[in-house]
Amino acid sequence: MEKTKIVQKAKTVLNEVKEHWQTPAEGRYVPLKEVAAYSFGGIGVKFLINTVWTIGLSGTSLLAGSALGLKVGDLTTLNIIATVFNYVLNTLRGYIIDNTRSSKGKFRPYILYMGIPSAVLVTVFAFLPFEIMGYNSKLYVLFAIYMLLQITNPFYDQAYTTLVQVMSPNSTERADIITFSTFVNSLAPSITGFAFPAIGGLCGGLDNITAYRIILPTFGIVGAIIGLVVYFGTKERIIVAKDYVPKVPFFKGLMLGASNKYQWARSIQSWFVYFQCGIGNVSTWYFFYGIKDIFNLTKEQQGLYNGILTTILGVASTPAMFIFPFLIRKMGKRNLVIFYTVGMIASLFGMLFSLRSIWVLFAFSFIKAFFGTFPALLDGAINADILDYQQYKSGHRLEGMMGQLVGYISIAATMGIT
Numbered sequence: 001m002e003k004t005k006i007v008q009k010a011k012t013v014l015n016e017v018k019e020h021w022q023t024p025a026e027g028r029y030v031p032l033k034e035v036a037a038y039s040f041g042g043i044g045v046k047f048l049i050n051t052v053w054t055i056g057l058s059g060t061s062l063l064a065g066s067a068l069g070l071k072v073g074d075l076t077t078l079n080i081i082a083t084v085f086n087y088v089l090n091t092l093r094g095y096i097i098d099n100t101r102s103s104k105g106k107f108r109p110y111i112l113y114m115g116i117p118s119a120v121l122v123t124v125f126a127f128l129p130f131e132i133m134g135y136n137s138k139l140y141v142l143f144a145i146y147m148l149l150q151i152t153n154p155f156y157d158q159a160y161t162t163l164v165q166v167m168s169p170n171s172t173e174r175a176d177i178i179t180f181s182t183f184v185n186s187l188a189p190s191i192t193g194f195a196f197p198a199i200g201g202l203c204g205g206l207d208n209i210t211a212y213r214i215i216l217p218t219f220g221i222v223g224a225i226i227g228l229v230v231y232f233g234t235k236e237r238i239i240v241a242k243d244y245v246p247k248v249p250f251f252k253g254l255m256l257g258a259s260n261k262y263q264w265a266r267s268i269q270s271w272f273v274y275f276q277c278g279i280g281n282v283s284t285w286y287f288f289y290g291i292k293d294i295f296n297l298t299k300e301q302q303g304l305y306n307g308i309l310t311t312i313l314g315v316a317s318t319p320a321m322f323i324f325p326f327l328i329r330k331m332g333k334r335n336l337v338i339f340y341t342v343g344m345i346a347s348l349f350g351m352l353f354s355l356r357s358i359w360v361l362f363a364f365s366f367i368k369a370f371f372g373t374f375p376a377l378l379d380g381a382i383n384a385d386i387l388d389y390q391q392y393k394s395g396h397r398l399e400g401m402m403g404q405l406v407g408y409i410s411i412a413a414t415m416g417i418t
Contacts, residue, residue: 017032020032021033027170028168028170028173029167029168029169029170029173029237030167030168030173030177030237033233034167034233034234034235035177035180035181036233037229037230037232037233037234038163038164038167038177038181038230038233038234039180039181039183039184039185040184040185040226040229041226041227041228041229041230041231041233041234042160042181042182042184042185042188042227042230043184043185043187043188043226044188044222044223044224044225044226044227044228044229044230045111045115045156045157045160045185045188045223045226045227045230046185046186046188046189046223047188047191047192047219047220047222047223047226047227048115048118048119048153048156048219048220048223048224048227049153049156049157049223050188050189050192050219051119051122051192051215051216051219051220051223052118052122052149052153052220054122054196054212054215054216055122055125055142055145055146055149055216056146057075057076057078057079057082057142057143057146058075058076058079061075062206062207063206063209063212064142066205066206066207067206067207067208067209067211067212068130068138068142068209069135069138070135070138070139070142074139078139078143082143082146082147082150085147085150086150086154089150089151089154090154093154093155093158097110097158104231105166105235105236106166106236107158107159107160107162107163107166107236108159108163108230108231108234108236109159109231110155110156110158110159111156111159111160111163111227111228111230111231112228112231113155114152114153114155114156114159115156115223115224115227115228116224117152118149118152118153118156118220118224119217119220119221119223119224121145121148121149121152122145122149122216122217122220123216123217123220123221124145125141125142125145125216126212126213126215126216126217127213127217128141130209131209156227160227160230163230163234163236164177164178164181166236166237167234167235167236167237168237169237175325175328176325178377179321179324179325179377182321182373182376182377183318183321183322186314186317186318186321188223189314190311190314190315192219193307193310193311193313193314194307194308194310194311195215195219195307196211196215196307197302197303197304197305197306197307197310198303198304198307199211199214199215199303200215200303201300201301201302201303201304201306201307202300202303205302205303206303290358291305291306291309291358292305294358309362312366313365313366313369314369316366316367316369316370316373317369317370317372317373319370320370320371320373320374320377321373321377324373324374324377324378327339327374328378333378336374336378337378339374340371340372340374340375340378343367343370343371344368344371344372346367347364347365347367347368347371348364348368350363350364350367351364351365351368
């Protein structure tokens with residue numbers, strides 16, 4: 001009897017998928033094939049983004065600090081310089097996006113034009129002759145490639161993340177698309193979380209440049225190709241007058257964004273989340289080096305252990321994604337923010353008081369990863385509502401310039417964590 005009910009339910013779901021694959025359900029705007037394209041293509045986007053993140057100016061970057069042997073102090077100095085430049089680039093990028101109007105939309109063109117260059121840059125970087133390069137040469141080449149990636153990759157990342165906010169004017173539908181797409185594209189960090197350390201283990205460790213000559217081109221190029229599904233399979237549905245021509249003056253865009261009280265509330269809350277997420281860098285060091293020392297592992301075993309542990313941490317997001325649609329309808333966005341913030345704080349205290357017990361620390365890290373999934377799911381939905389409010393108040397869509405002035409203030413938080 002129970003089996004019959006399951007079969008009937010499966011048939012019902014399948015029929016609904018067939019019915020709304022090409023045509024959206026009543027009250028909805030996005031057909032399921034478009035949701036599928038955004039979600040599956042997001043796996044490629046996340047592959048490429050995670051690959052780019054490997055090239056960092058931080059002591060927590062195993063590539064920079066271990067494989068290239070660069071000093072933490074030098075990396076920190078360059079990171080501070082890069083952070084200042086990045087805020088200028090961010091403002092310029094926001095201005096360009098808010099004044100973009102093409103037949104392909106406001107965000108989709110950047111999926112097409114910025115993904116491939118990012119993949120090319122990480123591939124070129126991987127095969128530079130680091131073995132015969134001096135210390136300063138490695139340091140400055142890393143900085144140059146990193147800065148070039150800061151031109152291409154943020155366009156690519158923002159285009160994908162913000163695209164969902166203009167796929168539908170329905171707030172609930174946007175939240176549902178974010179939930180489903182995040183569940184699907186979370187396969188990417190789960191795969192890379194296991195594959196990167198495992199590949200490293202087979203190639204002498206993640207402190208060996210040989211590992212990155214497999215990781216960077218493979219996941220960079222494959223990611224950029226899969227990401228094109230988003231470009232070819234989605235549409236933008238910004239609700240504006242047909243004769244509206246985007247022309248947002250630079251300083252006016254800054255001030256309009258800064259005058260939005262909801263943008264300030266979201267930004268201040270996100271800074272505290274950013275501080276909490278910074279603990280993840282400490283966890284990276286702790287498990288990468290601690291596991292090896294505690295259990296006296298070989299390089300291959302270290303890579304396998306780290307891959308398994310990273311994958312387990314990634315699994316923590318799965319139950320959060322399943323219950324997110326229920327929680328957002330039951331609690332509302334504001335109460336859900338309070339819920340996950342309290343949960344993250346509690347788990348951080350648990351980590352603090354369990355530093356001498358690696359498995360207890362890992363358990364609290366898992367709990368933190370569970371609560372840390374909600375900001376990623378909820379932020380896009382909240383931001384889309386804020387953009388709708390801004391359009392209602394001013395008549396302008398400000399996906400690019402909305403948070404730029406507020407972002408300048410967060411530079412202190414970024415540098416402090418660095």
